[in-house]
Amino acid sequence: MEQIRTLTPRTAVIWSVLRAELDRRAGERLSVLDVGGGTGGFAVPLAEAGHRVTVVDASPDALAALTRRAAEAGVADRVRAAQGDADALTGLVEPATVDLVLCHSVLEVVDDPEPVMSALVTALCPGGAASVLVAGRAAAVFGRAMNGQLDAAAALAADPHGTTGGRDTLRRRYDAADASTLLAAAGLVVEETHGVRVLADLLPAAVADGQQAALVELERALAARSPYRDLAAQLHLFARRPA
Numbered sequence: 001m002e003q004i005r006t007l008t009p010r011t012a013v014i015w016s017v018l019r020a021e022l023d024r025r026a027g028e029r030l031s032v033l034d035v036g037g038g039t040g041g042f043a044v045p046l047a048e049a050g051h052r053v054t055v056v057d058a059s060p061d062a063l064a065a066l067t068r069r070a071a072e073a074g075v076a077d078r079v080r081a082a083q084g085d086a087d088a089l090t091g092l093v094e095p096a097t098v099d100l101v102l103c104h105s106v107l108e109v110v111d112d113p114e115p116v117m118s119a120l121v122t123a124l125c126p127g128g129a130a131s132v133l134v135a136g137r138a139a140a141v142f143g144r145a146m147n148g149q150l151d152a153a154a155a156l157a158a159d160p161h162g163t164t165g166g167r168d169t170l171r172r173r174y175d176a177a178d179a180s181t182l183l184a185a186a187g188l189v190v191e192e193t194h195g196v197r198v199l200a201d202l203l204p205a206a207v208a209d210g211q212q213a214a215l216v217e218l219e220r221a222l223a224a225r226s227p228y229r230d231l232a233a234q235l236h237l238f239a240r241r242p243a
């Protein structure tokens, strides 16, 4: 896990946070639930690290790709693919059995994030942890403006959900405070908030590709620091269900 998938500018910060939790529970085989886990970009490395991972996703195609990927990695026996909805986990996952739940890039596309959060918390053991990744609002405002789409930038900044309206591919975007409030309302205690892709999306591809290790280090250095964190393309919150 360490060598490959942790070292990209898009995922290094998230893996740093997850690794701290895995280290804290070293020697345990954790029960992991990846809600909207897609093709297994996180699920498969976690299974490779010895954990049992259930991926719940609405898309049969994504789950088929996940199953192939898990087989190729030799961890098919530790990865379960379940088709279902993020806000209806009860029939798929026993309540209070999950040690670590991932919900990455999902809350911004579902109809309503609150029942999803509630379902995640129900699945977690007391003391279990949640890794939640959401789209950041400020980066989207800057991105539209830098592309010359000033109307879209203004709409996005003014919209209570942080979207540009009907044509937006996302249903909502978050500031760190909004995201934290959502998790707290579901009963989680937020322990850490990081910015993910503070710089990665702003650099020319040649720079990002040519200096990847330096970019990873810079992303790590800036991720927890204001104002950089708040300008990141995504916000990563690590939270815990009280024991």
Ligand SMILES: C[S@@+](CC[C@H](N)C(=O)[O-])C[C@H]1O[C@@H](n2cnc3c(N)ncnc32)[C@H](O)[C@@H]1O
Residues within 6 Å of the ligand: 035, 036, 037, 038, 039, 041, 056, 057, 058, 059, 062, 084, 085, 086, 087, 103, 104, 105, 106, 109, 110, 111
């Ligand atoms: C942007 S992808 C993120 C995939 C993965 N979590 C990642 O970070 O790479 C969003 C995923 O959420 C799934 N999804 C969207 N709405 C869902 C829902 N209501 N219930 C379960 N999965 C959903 C999609 O099928 C897709 O695989």
